Amino acid sequence: MTELSDLTQAMLDAARKAGADASDALAVDGTSIEIAVRAGALEKAERSEGVDIGLRVFVGQRQASVASSDTRPEAIAEMAARAVTMAREAPIDPHCGLAAPDQLATDTDMSRLDLCDPASEPDPAMLQDMALRAEAAALRVEGVSQVSETSAGYGRRRMHLSQSNGFAAGYARSDIGLSCVPISGTGTGMERDYDYDSRIYMTDMRDPEDIGRNAALRTVARIGARRPKTGQYPVLFDERIASSLIGHLVQATNGSAIARGASFLRDALGEQVLPKGMTLTEDPHRARTSASKLFDAEGLPTQSRLLVDDGRLTGWTLDLATGRKLGLPSTANAARGTSSAPRPAVTNLSLTQGTASRDDLIAQMGTGLVVTSMIGSTINPNTGDYSRGASGFWVENGEIAYPVNELTIAGNLRDMWLTMIAANDARTHLSRVVPSLLVEGMTLAGD
Known part of the structure; x- marks a missing residue:
């Protein structure tokens, strides 16, 4: 797997070769899982993975930005050439430009902010179980006629930023969430409300039953x-x-x-x-x-x-x-x-x-x-x-x-x-x- 830092450096090198006076490059990759249930059964299961890269170049006081999901070396070279061509045609912006080297952050170790759960990626079956438990808890509350949507999701993303002024740093984030939307009544008398929780660490999440029941109580309170x-x-x-x-x-x-x-x-x-x-x-x-x-x-x-x-x-x-x-x-x-x-x-x-x-x-x-x-x-x-x-x-x-x-x-x-x-x-x-x-x-x- 190509490191994000290598991708950003490759973009900076390509921008310089294409004629840019300065540049910055951003690379982001991630995984996301979304599970939705309805009436006690699985309704949606989606997983996505991908890498996105972005390059901003400066030619004098003109700038342009391009993005791609193609990380091949030849694609990066073409991307940089296109960005420089765009910048040369862009209007002059006297306010654009990178930071001076002495303005840049030197403390870039994001690990102390604890933004990424070190635990393994949750199994989709576990996310489905969380959603089913929340839905079942909502349906047990008298007055709830149905649950329109209960979904659980997980995401993990990494990013790395490199600039031609010497700055280079990156970090990772994770998140997990659960939401429940019950409905009371029928026809024109239908009302809905919701509850949710979203955290960085799985262990910090509220119980699915608590989320489903609270969402249902809020919904029932809206009857009439x-x-x-x-x-x-x-x-x-x-x-x-x-x-x-x-x-x-x-x-x-x-x-x-x-x-x-x-x-x-x-x-x-x-x-x-x-x-x-x-x-x-x-x-x-x-x-x-x-x-x-x-x-x-x-x-x-x-x-x-x-x-x-x-x-x-x-x-x-x-x-x-x-x-x-x-x-x-x-x-x-x-x-x-x-x-x-x-x-x-x-x-x-x-x-x-x-x-x-x-x-x-x-x-x-x-x-x-x-x-x-x-x-x-x-x-x-x-x-x-x-x-x-x-x-x-x-x-x-x-x-x-x-x-x-x-x-x-x-x-x-x-x-x-x-x-x-x-x-x-x-x-x-x-x-x-x-x-x-x-x-x-x-x-x-x-x-």
Whole structure:
């Protein structure tokens, strides 16, 4: 088997021979298995293996990227020649280019982040058994009419990045997951919900029976959902979907959006965007967490940083190119695939948790809405106006009264963020550790 480091070096050599002034090369290989069951029988069994390679070349201040799955030497030579030809025809980009050698990461041993389970690849029969156990547990809950999908999957990937500035490093990741989606009722009265777990280590997974039963209980709780009354009410975003609110903040502070002037936070640096006392932290070095890494896609050393400190916006998420456009250093947040140039992207995030439980916040609401799922999205990137379809549970007198669906929630993200109250229920193994969030005074459109 050809080593990924040999493939990346072969691409750099081919790029130099083809006339590139500089280049970087990425090689990725992996194995994935997906098993799905339905009605107690195997419905799908898929296994895939493959290698993808990507080459980015620079000719002066012009760049081009190409990708392939053909790793033969003659194919790599042809790939490099094509990339150089493309770069010569590309428009000048004064901001493109590799990092200076003194910017590069020197600590590249990712083994201490524990991102790959050393155990053997699971047998497909074991994954099928996990899915069948979860499905059976869901069907044992009264009120579940069927299970639309139960699937288990496993993946293991390796990557290696080499650059003509001298950087070369790689690492491996693994993951295993299980999900279950039960259905209650029939016809137009059908409701569904889900539960899942995804981990790096098989030994960290929750029991399949727990996943299936919890998914079923969530589904049964949705029986008889109806539309609530239109009006202004507090809204509690359940922990399962609360990270989407923080995701909008991350998008609005991405260097690409800031450089284009296409963000409603473009002039908000240093301003209060979250409640005082609330901090949003990025930590790319968390062990056994899917987005962790010691270096980014441009070879720069990653580090912990505060995106929001005590409620105030501290900076943007940058790679080299967007940093150069804004006159700022990269925050070592470059991410890329084999077929594209780097782009800014965050790794692991955590939001300050509160002291109150989810139930405490529901009691505090009085009358309002708990959102457990959302569909569609209308977010105006220039104003922060927010509108999404939602479903969940209506709250009266501080207690859940009945399930609701077919409603729309709307507001403005800057107003929503400033009123957020955090619960204490975030799952700390996730890449985005965000608890349930209570937002005051949103507009609900129902009946």
